[in-house]
Every structure is written in structure tokens, then in C-alpha cells.
Amino acid sequence: MAKNRAKKRPSWEKRRIRNGYIFILPWLFGFIFFFFRPLMSAVQYSLNEINFKQPIEFDFVGLEFFQKAFVDDIYFLPTLSNSLTSLLYEAPLIIAFSLTVAYVLSHRFFGATAFKSIFFLPVIVASGIAFTLMQSDSYASQLGSSVTTAAMFGAKGIGDLLSQAGLDVSVVSFIQSVVDRIFNLTWKSGIQILVFLSAFKSIPQSYYEASQLEGATGWESFCKITFPMISPMLITNIVYTIIDTFTDFANPMIVYINGVLSSQSGRMDISYGSALSIIYFMVIFAIIIVVYAIINRRVSYYNE
Amino acid sequence: MGVERLTQTNKGKFYTETAKKTKRRVLLGKTLRVIGSIYRFLMLACVSVIVLYPIMTMLTIAIRPADQMTDPTIVWIPKSFTFENIQTAFTYMKFSTAAVNSLIITLGCSILEMISCSMAAYGFARYKFKGRGILFMMVIFTILVPPFTIAIPNYVLFFQFDYFGIGSLIGLFTGEPLSTNLVGSYLAMLLPAMFGVGIRGGLFIYILRQSFRNMPRELEEAAYIDGCNTARTFIQIILPNSRTMLITVFLFAIVWYWNDHTYSSLLLGNLPTLSTRLTVLQNEVLNFMQEASGALSGNPYFLSAALQAGCLLMILPLLLMYIFLQRFLTESIERSGLVG
Structure with a gap:
């Protein structure tokens, strides 16, 4: 009797496993069907030449398209390095700004x-898309008023001032490009601020009280309590920022790949576009793993 | 006696001096704090201007009559208001049809995605099974892959939709694979959402898993002891207890689906939604103006006004939702902790 029951109903553990599935x-x-x-x-497209007949034919060409990207294409590598360098100074600025x-x-x-x-x-x-259109509408910024976006967020004056002061040209151009991007950086850091x-709200208030009793200054308690406590969220934010910057509409690499993929540019090439986007994805993935490995060692997890 | 008097006077002097010092310090602290809060207010106000600037520009252009567009005396507030631009945008965006389509897709997808994502998140948060680690890695993987990488295969998938492989399987035996065209129907958006791989589905699973993990196990154990089965525990105990997080994620889903252009321009074909209509709005207005007047190009300021009015029409529902729910949104995120 007891045995029969056991046969009919699998054990608690087994049922848990089944329910999980x-x-x-x-x-x-x-995931399997739509991703x-x-x-x-996409991988198949990138490895084959596609003939648009009925039915579609695939000619296996191996890694030819990947080779083309690195050897033949004169635009690919400069565009890639362009978007990598812009990430290099955009991501820290976004993180610093949203943290502040x-x-x-x-x-x-x-008024909080x-x-x-x-x-x-x-x-x-x-x-x-509304925001992208709103911003790219060049006439809107000229309309009616002297307050134009260019005058408001441009940095010509600052550039002149700094180069007069004797700073190096590269430093001046860096500062100028940062000031030019203040608008974009602010608009990109909404989720990070959130x-x-x-994360700040989840730090227990008693920690600060204890540190105050011990005589810690505001700066010390920020460095020794706040910063370590939010470090897990810091890494989440950094990874999110990298992904967000790389997959942004306006990212030069995205614009380039979309140009290859879309029929409007007159050189629609699905295979090559797929190969490019796979390379690009691999680069993003590698960067995220490297950044994660570097930072994760210094992150302190509360529970461990 | 002399000595005593001396110490007393010294003591008194000491006390008055310390009192003065403390007073001065308190005063200094107070002024510093006031200066600090003024500084903080100014800094935040300056940055807020950057955030509000494009929205204010949009508003002021959208309500401005055509003849005041180039008036240099007007900075923000026009001399008179008009609904003409908004009306133009309304007609050429096919607003009523597009808005209904957008609404159906947004609400349908968000609800379906919430259901599937919360189930998956609960499975990942509470159950230990073989391959959980690898499968959760796959969830993260779906966040990392940019949508355009799989854009064209996705289009092909829905253009020749083979009923989840069943059609192709039949094709192996009969020689003629069964397929149907789903591009241009709601299903092309609804199906991925139904199975939790819609827009940013991976991110939702991640966030919800964090919040489910944070809930005390005792809640579920108590429910099991009281005779709930798994489904009932999930629906009646777990979901209501994490409702703040669920609603927050739901709002995010609504925002992302409403704003989406990548997927809807790819998969919806000729089915008009607000975001796809907005991108063609300027061309449509231009075409109409050319046909009406025979001129080769339209007045660019008029086009710009129509576009800004269209943007206003598109963002307005979200803004209204935000104004009513922003308190809830900000507070719930702070309290329930996205962080976990």
C-alpha cells in the first residue's frame, strides 16, 4: 500500500524539480523558437552566399565574409574603433554623472x-523614436528663438578659452567633445540614476549612525560605507551602460550595419550584414566579460 | 582665597569662551548648510533644464501658429495658440487607427510578457533543477544580443511561420512545408511576448527573479502546509506580495512597447502604429503639399511643426501616465529595491 502510494506520487524533491521545469x-x-x-x-547567413531564387539557395563559403570585414572593408575597422573610443569616455562619464x-x-x-x-x-x-526625431529635427532648433540647441550646448567659447590658456590641443578637443555631449549624456543616464x-535607499541607516558616532566625516562614510555597499549595483550599471551605448540608434557601428542590411542603401547584403553584426556582438561580449572580470574582483557582496 | 578666585574667574572665562565657540560653530554650520542646499538646488535646476529642454521646445513649436515660426521676438511662449499643427499630425499619422493598434499591441504584449516572465523568474528564483545555471546564463545572453543581429532571421521566421517547426516537420514527409505569413498581424508581436522573449524579456526575468528571491521562504511553506498547490501558491501568495515590483516592471514594458520602432517596423508591415507612422509623417505631409500646390518642396518650418506635434501626440499618453503614476513609480522602486 505504502509502496503503491510512493509510486503514484514522486518524492517532494522530484516534484520540486518537475515544477521548476x-x-x-x-x-x-x-527562447528556442524566437531567439x-x-x-x-544569422550564423548560417553569415557563412553562406545567398541566392534569392525560389526556393532560396545557400552556397557555403566559410569565413569569407568575416575575412572581408577585416581585410577588404575600409570602413569597418575605423567605425568600430570610433564607437569603442566613444564608449571609453562616455561610459565613465555617464556612471559618474548618474552616481552624483x-x-x-x-x-x-x-523639492526632491x-x-x-x-x-x-x-x-x-x-x-x-519620437525622441530621436525630435532631436534630429534641425529646423526645430532654429525656430523662432535665439535659444538654439547648438548655442546652448556648444562649446566653442570654452575651446577658445582653454587653448588660449595654453592647454594641449588634444586635451582641449577632449573637453570640448565632452561638453558637446552633455546633453546626450544626461539623457542617457535615466535608468542608471534610478x-x-x-541602491542608496537599500543601505541601512544604522551604518551611518554608527560611523558618525565613531567620528567619520561625510566623505569618509561615503568612501567606506556607501561606495562598497552599492558596488554590486555599480557593476550592473556599468554593464547596462556598455550595452546601451553599443546598441544605441545613433552609434556609428549600428548605423553602418543597418546601412549594409537595409535595401535603401542600394547594396543590401544580408550575408555580410549578418557577419558584421556577429563580429560586433562578439566584440561587445568580450568587452563586457573583460570589464566584469576586472571590476567584479573589487566588488564587495554583502552576503558573502 | 586669592587662588580660588583666580580659578573661578578662569573657569568663567573658559565657559564663556567655549559657549562663544560653539555658538560660532553652530552659526557656521547653519550658513554652510544653507549655502550647500542653495548650491544643490541650483545644480539640480541647471541639469533639469537640460532634461526639460527638448520637451519644452517640442511643446512651444507644436502650439505655435505658422506665421510666428520665424518671429525672433518669441522665445518660448507664442503670442497666440493654435491646434492646427496637431490637427495636421493627427490626420497624417492616421492617429485614431494607429493609436488603437499601438494600444492593443502595447497592452497585449505587456500583459502576456508579464505572465511568462514572472513564471520563468519564479522558476529560476525558487527551484533547483539540472541546468538552471546554464539556462539563466541564456537569459542574460538574450539581454546582451542586440536586436538587429537577429532582425532578418526574425522577419523570415514570421514571414514563413511554420507553427513552431511542426510545419517543417510535416514538410519532411509530404515534401511541402506548411507555413503561413504572420508579418503584418498582431501575432508577430504577441507570440514572442507570450513566451517571454519579447522586448527586453530577459531584463524583466532578471529583475523579477531578484525580487522573488528576496521574499521569505516561510510564506510559501505556510501556504503549502495550508494545502495550497504550487500554482495556487504562485498566484495567490507570491504574485500579490511582489505587486509593487510587478507593476513597476509592467510600466517599463508598456513604455518600451509603446516606444518600440525596431520590431514594429520590421514585423508589422503595413499595420500602422504610432511609432511607424511618426517616421513617415514628414514625407506624407510633404507629398500632400506637393500635390496640392505643385511646388517641389514644402515649407520646412511647417514640416518641422507637424513633426513636433506628432511627437507630442505620441509621447502625451506616456507623459500623462507618468504624471499620474510617477509618485508610485519612484517610491516603489526605492522601497522594494530593484537591487534585491
């Missing part, structure tokens, strides 16, 4: 709620 089953199904299969086809703003906003003061809702606005608006803010 049931819970992730829909996602697994979707893994297209990804494999989030730290300021995490305190209670008059209003400022918070303003700084979260980019999360709502900036992900859309994540940092929630």
Missing part, C-alpha cells in the same frame, strides 16, 4: 520629489 517551460520554448533559431540562421545625481537626490530636501520626477523623464521618453537611487 514547468515554470520555465514557456520561456524555454520561446536561438533566428540566431542560428542619485547621491544628491537620495537625501530629503525641499519634483527633481526625481524630472530626472526619471528620460526613462519614459528617451527609448522612443538603479543607483534604489
Whole structure:
């Protein structure tokens, strides 16, 4: 009798395992059919020459398209290095900016709620095509007023001033390009501010009280309590920023690959475009793994 | 006696001096704090201008009559208001049809994605099974792969949709694979969302998993002891208890689906949505103007005004939603902790 029951109902552990599979089953199904299969086809496209007949024919050419990207294409490598260098100084600036703003906003003061809702606005608006169009509309910035975007966020004056002061040209151009991008950087850091803010709020207040009793200054408690406590979220934010910058509409590499893939440019080449996007993805992946490995060693996890 | 008096006076002097010092220090601290808060306010106000600038530009252009477009005396507030630009945008965006389509897709996809993602997140958060680590790596992997990498295969997939491989399997026996064209129907957007791989599905699974992991196990154990089965525990105990996070993620899903252009321009074909109509708005207006007047190019300021009005129409529902829910959004993120 007892044996029969045991046969009918699998053990608690086994049922747990089965239930776990049931819970992730829909996602697994979707992953295989809507993600893994297209990804494999993309790899297939990149390895084959495609003949658009009925039915479509594939001629296996191996790594020819990958070779073409590195050897024949004169635009690919410069564009890639271009988007890599812009990441190199954009990502730290976004992180520093969002960290500062989030730290300021995490305190209670008059108007904090209003400022918070303003700084979260980019999360709502900036992900859309409307924002891209709004910004790229060159006539709108000339309309009606002397307050143009170029005059407001341009840095010609600063450049002249600094080069008069005797700074090196490369330093001046760096500062100038940063000031030119203040607008974009601010608009790109909505989610990061949000994540940092929630990280700040999750630090127990008693830590600060204890450190204050021991005589720590504000700066010391920031360096020794706040910063280590938010370091796991710091790494999340860095990875998110890298992905976001790389997959941005305006990223030169994305523009280039879309140009190859789209029929408007007159040189639609699906195989080559797929090869390019796979290379690009590999580069992103490698960068993220390197950055993660470097930073993760210095991150302190509270539970470990 | 003399000595005593001396110490007393010294003591008194000492006390008054310390009192003065403390007073001065308190005063200094107060002024520093006031200066600090003024500085903070100014800094935040300056940065807010950067955030608000494009939105203010959009607003002021969208409500400006055509003859005041180039008026140099107007900076922000025009002399009179008009709905003409908005009306133009409304007609050429086919706003009513496009908005209904956008609404159906946004709401449908967000709800379906919430269901599938919360299930997967719960599975990953609470159950130990073989391959969990690798499968969760795959979730992260879906976040990392940029959408355009699989854009064309995705289009092909929906253009010759083979019923999840069943059609192709039949094709192996009969020689004629069964397929249907889903490009241009709602299903092309709804199906991936239904199976948790819609827009940023991986990110939602990640966030929800963090919040499920944070919940005390005792809740579920109590439910099991009271005789709930797994499904009932999940629906009646787990989901209601993490509702703040669920609603936050749901709002994100709505925002991303409403704003989406990559997928909807690829998979929806001629089905108009707000984002796809907005990109062709200027061309449509230009075409109409050319046909009407025979001129080769339209007034660029008029086109620009139409575009800004179109952007306003597209963003307005999100802005309204944000204004009503922003308090909830900011507070819930802070309290429930995206961080986990």
C-alpha cells in the first residue's frame, strides 16, 4: 500500500524539480523558437552566399565574409574603433554623472520629489523614436528663438578659452567633445540614476549612525560605507551602460550595419550584414566579460 | 582665597569662551548648510533644464501658429495658440487607427510578457533543477544580443511561420512545408511576448527573479502546509506580495512597447502604429503639399511643426501616465529595491 502510494506520487524533491521545469517551460520554448533559431540562421547567413531564387539557395563559403570585414572593408575597422573610443569616455562619464545625481537626490530636501520626477523623464521618453526625431529635427532648433540647441550646448567659447590658456590641443578637443555631449549624456543616464537611487535607499541607516558616532566625516562614510555597499549595483550599471551605448540608434557601428542590411542603401547584403553584426556582438561580449572580470574582483557582496 | 578666585574667574572665562565657540560653530554650520542646499538646488535646476529642454521646445513649436515660426521676438511662449499643427499630425499619422493598434499591441504584449516572465523568474528564483545555471546564463545572453543581429532571421521566421517547426516537420514527409505569413498581424508581436522573449524579456526575468528571491521562504511553506498547490501558491501568495515590483516592471514594458520602432517596423508591415507612422509623417505631409500646390518642396518650418506635434501626440499618453503614476513609480522602486 505504502509502496503503491510512493509510486503514484514522486518524492517532494522530484516534484520540486518537475515544477521548476514547468515554470520555465514557456520561456524555454520561446527562447528556442524566437531567439536561438533566428540566431542560428544569422550564423548560417553569415557563412553562406545567398541566392534569392525560389526556393532560396545557400552556397557555403566559410569565413569569407568575416575575412572581408577585416581585410577588404575600409570602413569597418575605423567605425568600430570610433564607437569603442566613444564608449571609453562616455561610459565613465555617464556612471559618474548618474552616481552624483542619485547621491544628491537620495537625501530629503525641499523639492526632491519634483527633481526625481524630472530626472526619471528620460526613462519614459528617451527609448522612443519620437525622441530621436525630435532631436534630429534641425529646423526645430532654429525656430523662432535665439535659444538654439547648438548655442546652448556648444562649446566653442570654452575651446577658445582653454587653448588660449595654453592647454594641449588634444586635451582641449577632449573637453570640448565632452561638453558637446552633455546633453546626450544626461539623457542617457535615466535608468542608471534610478538603479543607483534604489541602491542608496537599500543601505541601512544604522551604518551611518554608527560611523558618525565613531567620528567619520561625510566623505569618509561615503568612501567606506556607501561606495562598497552599492558596488554590486555599480557593476550592473556599468554593464547596462556598455550595452546601451553599443546598441544605441545613433552609434556609428549600428548605423553602418543597418546601412549594409537595409535595401535603401542600394547594396543590401544580408550575408555580410549578418557577419558584421556577429563580429560586433562578439566584440561587445568580450568587452563586457573583460570589464566584469576586472571590476567584479573589487566588488564587495554583502552576503558573502 | 586669592587662588580660588583666580580659578573661578578662569573657569568663567573658559565657559564663556567655549559657549562663544560653539555658538560660532553652530552659526557656521547653519550658513554652510544653507549655502550647500542653495548650491544643490541650483545644480539640480541647471541639469533639469537640460532634461526639460527638448520637451519644452517640442511643446512651444507644436502650439505655435505658422506665421510666428520665424518671429525672433518669441522665445518660448507664442503670442497666440493654435491646434492646427496637431490637427495636421493627427490626420497624417492616421492617429485614431494607429493609436488603437499601438494600444492593443502595447497592452497585449505587456500583459502576456508579464505572465511568462514572472513564471520563468519564479522558476529560476525558487527551484533547483539540472541546468538552471546554464539556462539563466541564456537569459542574460538574450539581454546582451542586440536586436538587429537577429532582425532578418526574425522577419523570415514570421514571414514563413511554420507553427513552431511542426510545419517543417510535416514538410519532411509530404515534401511541402506548411507555413503561413504572420508579418503584418498582431501575432508577430504577441507570440514572442507570450513566451517571454519579447522586448527586453530577459531584463524583466532578471529583475523579477531578484525580487522573488528576496521574499521569505516561510510564506510559501505556510501556504503549502495550508494545502495550497504550487500554482495556487504562485498566484495567490507570491504574485500579490511582489505587486509593487510587478507593476513597476509592467510600466517599463508598456513604455518600451509603446516606444518600440525596431520590431514594429520590421514585423508589422503595413499595420500602422504610432511609432511607424511618426517616421513617415514628414514625407506624407510633404507629398500632400506637393500635390496640392505643385511646388517641389514644402515649407520646412511647417514640416518641422507637424513633426513636433506628432511627437507630442505620441509621447502625451506616456507623459500623462507618468504624471499620474510617477509618485508610485519612484517610491516603489526605492522601497522594494530593484537591487534585491
